[in-house]
Amino acid sequence: MWLVLGGHGQLGKCLQLSLTSHGIAYTAVGSAEVDITDVASVAAIMKQLTPDVVINAAAWTAVDDAESHEDEAYLINCVGARNVARSAKEFSSKLVHVSTDYVFSGASNVPFTEGHITAPVGAYGRTKLAGELAVHEEFPEQSLIVRTAWLYSEFGSNFARTMVRKALAKAPVRVVNDQLGQPTLATDLADHILALVAAGTPVGTYHGTNAGQATWYDFAKEIYCLVGADTALVTAVPSSEYPTRATRPAYSVLGHANTERARVALMRPWLEALTESIPDIIARVDQE
Secondary structure, three states: EEEOOOOOOHHHHHHHHHHHOOOOEEEEEEOOOOOOOOOOOOHHHHHHHOOEEEEEOOOOOOHHHHHOHHHHHHHHHHHHHHHHHHHHHOOOEEEEEEEEHHHHHOOOOOOOOOOOOOOOOOOOHHHHHHHHHHHHHHHHHHEEEEEEEEEEOOOOOHHHHHHHHHHHOOEEEEEEOOEOOOEEEEEHHHHHHHHHHOOOOOOOEEEEOOOOOOOOHHHHHHHHHHOOOHHHHHHOOOOOHEEEEEEEEEOOOHHHHHHOOOOOOOOOOHHHHHHHHHHHHHHHHHOO
């Protein structure tokens, strides 16, 4: 039995699809069912299910809002993570805690390794890093931390869905071209998490992103192309044209050395994943 916390979010929904396809019994819950900031709420679901594996995909992910609500973000991203780790330890469950590229500064031109010095530049990154440290402190014996970046899918609110909607409407868009990262399909990440657990990988930190790299402009242009819209509608602009409350890392490319050492297959190239996912994203957007 697996327990998915944050089960109604984008990654949570993709984890449900992956667990179902692999024939793994699971329970997926959202914040309405289990409040990870409440230790008693976490303990109750753990006692009820005694899961073999817990995936903590619950998080405060509103990056800009975290700048003015850091205490609330910390409560979910750190205190919540600590509560989950403590309960997982009590019930001897393996824990997979999902984290982010925002724990890094973005000041690099080579992929960040799993052991690279962390230096978040905003509130969201600080709270997620605090959550990683809490998991390490509470339950290092059976915990995997999986950092991801630029996550998208047919579900929820994400960049790919927004660009598909714009492309279908043949609307012009201006997209930043000076932030480099790895568009990552949430269904691929879900499958990868299952593969890490199935392989019995050593405890520690792993990076879960599709291979390769792109700017947001590259990402948008490929979406327009795959939808069949004119790519000339996509204009490259600097980040300075879109000031945000939170500073975005200029470079978010993650390396995968620990995954290679564990002999787990790396995730496929981002463009291959995007190409395969576009029909599902279009179908979902049309449906809504």
